[in-house]
Amino acid sequence: MELIREGDTVLVYIDEKRKFPIVVRRGGILGTDKGFIRHDEIIGKPYGSTLTTSMGVKALLFKPLRQDYIPALKRITQIIHPKDAALMIYLSGVGPGSRVGEAGVGSGALTIAIASIIGDNGVLYGYDISEKAIETTMQNLEKAGLKHRVVLALRDVREGVDVDNLDAFFLDIPDPWNALSSVSKSLKNSGVLLVYVPTINQVEKTVVAMRQSGVFGDIHVYELLLREMSVEPGAVRPRSKMIGHTGYVIFARKLASSDSP
Amino acid sequence: MELIREGDTVLVYIDEKRKFPIVVRRGGILGTDKGFIRHDEIIGKPYGSTLTTSMGVKALLFKPLRQDYIPALKRITQIIHPKDAALMIYLSGVGPGSRVGEAGVGSGALTIAIASIIGDNGVLYGYDISEKAIETTMQNLEKAGLKHRVVLALRDVREGVDVDNLDAFFLDIPDPWNALSSVSKSLKNSGVLLVYVPTINQVEKTVVAMRQSGVFGDIHVYELLLREMSVEPGAVRPRSKMIGHTGYVIFARKLASSDSP
Amino acid sequence: MELIREGDTVLVYIDEKRKFPIVVRRGGILGTDKGFIRHDEIIGKPYGSTLTTSMGVKALLFKPLRQDYIPALKRITQIIHPKDAALMIYLSGVGPGSRVGEAGVGSGALTIAIASIIGDNGVLYGYDISEKAIETTMQNLEKAGLKHRVVLALRDVREGVDVDNLDAFFLDIPDPWNALSSVSKSLKNSGVLLVYVPTINQVEKTVVAMRQSGVFGDIHVYELLLREMSVEPGAVRPRSKMIGHTGYVIFARKLASSDSP
Amino acid sequence: MELIREGDTVLVYIDEKRKFPIVVRRGGILGTDKGFIRHDEIIGKPYGSTLTTSMGVKALLFKPLRQDYIPALKRITQIIHPKDAALMIYLSGVGPGSRVGEAGVGSGALTIAIASIIGDNGVLYGYDISEKAIETTMQNLEKAGLKHRVVLALRDVREGVDVDNLDAFFLDIPDPWNALSSVSKSLKNSGVLLVYVPTINQVEKTVVAMRQSGVFGDIHVYELLLREMSVEPGAVRPRSKMIGHTGYVIFARKLASSDSP
Secondary structure (H helix, E strand, O other), rough: EEEEEOOOEEEEEEEEEEEEEEEOOOOEEEOOEEEEHHHHHHHHEEEEOOEEEOOOOOOEEEEEOOOHHHHEEEOOOOOOOHHHHHHHHHHHHOOOEEEEEOOOOOOOHHHHHHHHHHHHOEEEEEEEEHHHHHHHHHHHHHHOOOHHHHEEEEEHHHHHOOOOEEEEEEEEOOHHHHHHHHHHHHHHEEEEEEEEOOOOHHHHHHHHHHHHHHOOEEEEEEEEEEEEEEOOOOOEOOOOOEEEEOOOOEEEEEEEOOOOO | OOEEEOOOOOEEEEEEEEEEEEEOOOEEEEEOOOOOOOOOOOOOOOOOEEEEEEOOEEEEEEEOOHHHHHHHHHOOOOOOOOOHHHHHHHOOOOOOOOOEEEEOOOOOOHHHHHHHHHHHOOEEEEEOOOOOHHHHHHHHHHHHOHHHHHHEEEHHHHHOOOOOOOOEEEEEEHHHHHHHHHHHHHHEEEEEEEEEEEEEHHHHHHHHHHHHHHOEEEEEEEEEEEEEEEEEOOOOOEEOOOOOOOOOEEEEEEEOOHHHH | OOOOOOOOOOEEEOOOOOOEEEEEOOEEEEEEOOOEEEHHHOOEOOOOOOOEEOOEEEEEOOOOHHHHHHHOOOOOOOOOHHHHHHHHHHHHHHOOEEEEEEEEOOOHHHHHHHHHOOOOOOEEEEOOOOHHHHHHHHHHHHHHHHHEEEEEOOOOHHHHHOOOEEEEEEEOOOOOHHHHHHHHHEEEEEEEEEEEOOOOHHHHHHHHHHHHHHOOEEEEEHHHHHEEEEEEEOOOEEEEEEEOOOOOOEEEOOOOOOOOO | OOOOOOEEEEEEEEEEEEEEEEEEEOEEEEEEEEEEEEEEHHOOOEEEEEOOOOOOOOOEOOOOHHHHHHHHHHOOOOOOOOOHHHHHHHHHHOHHHOOEEEEEOOOOOOHHHHHHHHHEEEEOEEEEHHHHHHHHHHHHHOOOOOOEEEEEEEEOOOOOOOOOOOEEEEEOOOOHHHHHHHHHHHEEEEEEEEEEEEEEEEEEHHHHHHHHHEEEEEEEEEEEEEEEEEOOOOOOEEEEEEEEEEEEEEEEEEOOOOOOO
C-alpha cells in the first residue's frame, strides 16, 4: 500500500468546489473556509484516506490526476474545458513517444494534459506570443513534474514554426486561419491538426481556409455538450446547472503536397 | 518524408462512410463500391497522398489513428462511442506506464484505445465472460499491433479479479453494481473507476451501490452530446443528423478502507 | 397609434434582468436600482417608446405579453419554464373555446398561459391542495385580467375531479400516476393529457401506470434543451450560461374505455 | 359521449409512422401497409376507440389535434418543426382575436397552427412569392377547416405589406433582413416579430440589421433541442435517434419610431 510521504503532491478533496492539490511539507498547514489541516496529519496515511479538518469537516486524500491540476493552475488565460481537451487528445492520436506542437499555450492546461500522455520519449513544442504565458506554463509544468517533456518558445506561429515532422498540432489562437501555412509545414504528412475556437465565425474562416489551402483533408467540426446527472435514490435527473457553450473543435489531417515525389 | 512500404497499415479514405484501414501487400487489391485500388499504386507514396480509384474517385492515404481502427473492427458487440471513450480515458488519468483493468472487453474498441495510451511499460488486463469476445479482441489488438500490452482472460469479474494495485478500471457490463466489490479490491487506493451504462436505471443502481459500499468517493455521472457542424461558406449550421444518446459515464475514486493502518 | 393610459399595464424594460410589468397610475413612481421613473412620464406615450430613468438609463415601454407576467408573478412554487409551457400548450391542441383542467396550479404561471389561449368562450378548471396556491393564482390571474375564464377549487385531484368532458388536462403534481384514474374520467375520449415532472423516476412510474391503465394511448416523453445565442458581429456563439434541466413533458391521449357502446 | 359521424375528420393511429387524418365517408376505405379499414366501421364509434385492420393490426381513432394535420399536409416546402412552432407561437403572445402576419406561408403548417389559436375574431394575413405555395396553403387550410380566418396574398413582403396594426409577424424567408422595414411598418408599436432561419449566418445578418434599424428591441435568439425518452420498465434512456438541428428562432419587439408624438 502506497503511503503519502513528505514532498508528494496530494489532492485534498472536501467537496466539488474545494479540491486542493498540495505538496506536503512537515509543519505545513492547508487553510480552507471549512477549517485547516496540518500536513503532518497527512504524511504516512495511505492515499484514499479520510481525515477531518479543524472544523470537523470530512476531507479525502487522493493522488492527483492530470485534471486535478487544472483547477489549481496559476491562470492568465481561459482554459480549454476538460471535455474538449479529452476529445482533442483522443482524436489527435497522440500517445507515448509522439512529437507534438501547441500554440498558444496560455496557462498550460492543455500542455499538461498532452505532456502527461506522450511519456518520456515524446516531446511537446509549446509556443505563445506572450512572455507571461510562457513563464506561467513553465511554472505549471514544473508543479506537475512534466517540464522535461516540453520545449517552450516565445514565438508567433503565424510567422513560422521552427520544428517539423510533428505527429499532431494543437492550435488555440484567435485567428487560426493565419497559422495554417506554418503549421502544415511543421506536420508530418497525414499528421493531425486540432483547432479550438469559441465562435462560429472563427469556425467558418478556419474551415474555408483549410479547404482553400489544399493541404488539409478529412475536416470535421465538433461541439460537445456535457450534462452532469444528479442521482438521489428515486429522484434521478440532469443537474439544473450546465455550461451552455465552451468552444468548437476542428479536426483535419495534413495532405502530402502535390509536388511531393 | 515517410513513404508507405509493403506491410504498413494505411487508411484509405474516400469519404466519411468509406474509410478502409488496410495492410498493404504487393499484388493486393482494395475493392469498394467506388472502384478498386491496386496496393502496388499505394506502395512508395508518401502518407497524406491522393490517388484515384478505378472509377476515377479521389482517395486519400492516411496513417491510421487509433479511432480509425474502430469502424473496421471485427465486431460482436456494441462499441463505446469515441466521444465517451475520449472522456473516460481522459478522466482515468491513464498514461504511459499505467496498470489498467477492463471488463467486458466486447470487441476490443476501448481496449485498443487504452492500450495505445499506456505504452510498452503499461499493462492492460482485459476480462470478458464470452470466449468469442476474448478471441475477437485478441484479433483486433493484433491488427492494431498492440497485443503485447494486453493480458486477456475469460473471467467473470463479478466473482473476483486476479490482479491488484491497478491505477484505473473500466467497467462496461450490464450490472456494474455486482462487480464493485471485486473491482475495488483490484484498484490502488485513490485509483479511478470508470463505468459505462446506457440506461438511467443502471446509473441509479450503480451510484447507490457505490455510496453504500463506502469505498468510492468523488462520484460523478456525465452524459455527452456531440454535435457536428456543417460548414458551407455563408451557411454554417449544426448538422441535422445527430446521435441522441449513447450512454452515461460514471467516475469514482477508490477510498482507503477504514481498517487500513 | 395606441397611447398608454392611466390604468394600463405596461412592461418597463431596462435590460434582461430588469423587466417590470406595472399598472400605470398618475403620481406613481417605479423605483429600480438603475434609477426611478415617474408614471406621469409614461402616460400618453405610445407603446414601444423609449425614456430614461432618473439615472439616465434607457428604458423601453412595451405592452406586456403573457410571458412577461411570469417573472413578476407572486410565487409560492417553482414555475414551469416557458419553453416547456409552450410545448405543452401546443401539443394539447387547446385553443379558443377549449374546456381544460389543470392540477396543481401552483403560482398560476401555466394557468395564465392557458387562460390567455382559451378565450372568453373557454373555461379552465384549476385545482390545488394548497389554499395558499389557490389564493396566489387568483391574485395573479386578476393582475393578468384573466380571472373570469378560470374556475379554481381547493381539491386533491387524486381523489376525483368534479367536471368531465374536458379537451385537455395539465398535470403538475409530484405523483401523477396516482391521479390518472380521476383525470381520465374528466377527459373526453381522445382528449389530451400533459404531465410535467422533473425526475426520470417520475417519468418511468407515470408512463408504466399509463400503459397499465389501458385508457391512454399515443404516449410520448419529451425533454427540451434551450440554448440562447450571443450575437456580436463577427463573434456569434451560444451563450455560455444555460439551464441544464427543467423537467420532462409526457403526452398521452385518452382511449375510449372498452365497455363503451 | 361524442360519436364519430360521416364527414368528421378522424386521426387513424396505427403507430408513430402510421398516423392518417381522414374525412370519414360511407363506403370509404383507408388502405395502409398494415391492412385496410372500412370507414363504415369507424362511423358511430366514440373517439378514442380501438379497432383492427384487415391484417389484424390495432388502430386507434383520435380526434385530430392541430399537429396531427402537419404530417399529412400536402407539402411543397420544408416545414417548421412543431417544437419551434410551439415556442414561436408562445413567445408571440398571439391568442384569440389577434391580428397576425406571416411570410412565407410555404405549405401552410405554421399558418394552420396560428389560425387555430386566433379564433374566429382573429385574422391572419399570409404572404408568399410562390403561387404554388398560396394554393397549397389554401387547400391545407380548407382541410383543417380554418380557411375563413386567413387572408392569403401573392406578395413579396420585402417590397411592402398591405396591412398595418398587427400584433405579431412570423417571418420565414431566406433573407429576413431585407423585410425588416416592411414588416416593422405593419406591426403595432410593441408588436412582436418572430423570425425562423436555419443557418447561423442568417441569424447574424438578421440581428445586426434589427439593431441597426433602431426599430426593434428586446432581441433574443433561441435554439431548441428536443430529446425523446424511451421508457421500458427498468431501462429508461433518451432515444438514440434525434434531430440534430432544425433552425433558430429570433424574437424582437417593435419600438415606436423616434418621430412619434
